[in-house]
Amino acid sequence: MDVTFAVWTVLAGIGAAIVYLWYQRRFVGDFVRKLLTIDADSPETAVSMEELHCKMTPPLQMALREEGALQDAVLKTEEETPRYYVAPAKKKMLASKYKNENVGFFAVLLGLCILVAVGVLFTVLYPVLSNFLGGMLSAQ
Numbered sequence: 001m002d003v004t005f006a007v008w009t010v011l012a013g014i015g016a017a018i019v020y021l022w023y024q025r026r027f028v029g030d031f032v033r034k035l036l037t038i039d040a041d042s043p044e045t046a047v048s049m050e051e052l053h054c055k056m057t058p059p060l061q062m063a064l065r066e067e068g069a070l071q072d073a074v075l076k077t078e079e080e081t082p083r084y085y086v087a088p089a090k091k092k093m094l095a096s097k098y099k100n101e102n103v104g105f106f107a108v109l110l111g112l113c114i115l116v117a118v119g120v121l122f123t124v125l126y127p128v129l130s131n132f133l134g135g136m137l138s139a140q
Contacts, residue, residue: 004123011119015112022108025098027057028070032098035074035086046076046083 034052039045049056063070064084073090076082086094 004126007122007126008119011115015115018108018111018115022105023059024063027055027059028063029098030054031060031084032070032074032086032094035084036091036095036098040085041088041091042085043075043077043083046085048081048083050081052084 031052031054034054035047038047038052040047054060062068064074064076065071073087073094074084075087076084
């Protein structure tokens with residue numbers, strides 16, 4: 001396997017992880033921060049998605065399902081229109097996990113551009129360095 005292919009594969013994986021983490025912080029984190037801000041920590045103080053001004057995005061759906069990241073931390077009422085609240089025992093954990101505001105889209109775009117620049121630089125310099133180091137090692 002070509003080394004440049006492996007490097008590009010690793011860089012693509014890092015880029016996908018950056019986008020995924022941004023998306024999680026943006027949508028799931030926004031939902032949790034809103035619940036914590038309004039202090040929805042019981043069925044009586046639970047709020048609906050409409051009241052939170054949140055949209056049920058696929059990452060949020062995955063986080064709220066039975067095996068999701070928010071499984072025991074964010075609970076919902078059994079009503080026609082579910083209302084959500086933070087489990088009191090998990091409040092501190094959620095506050096520390098989602099305390100940071102989300103990273104801006106510009107920062108994500110900049111990170112991806114840097115990854116592409118590193119990949120291009122490696123692709124251009126690898127043959128030169130390989131020939132140089134190969135020549136040094138064979139001269140002995």
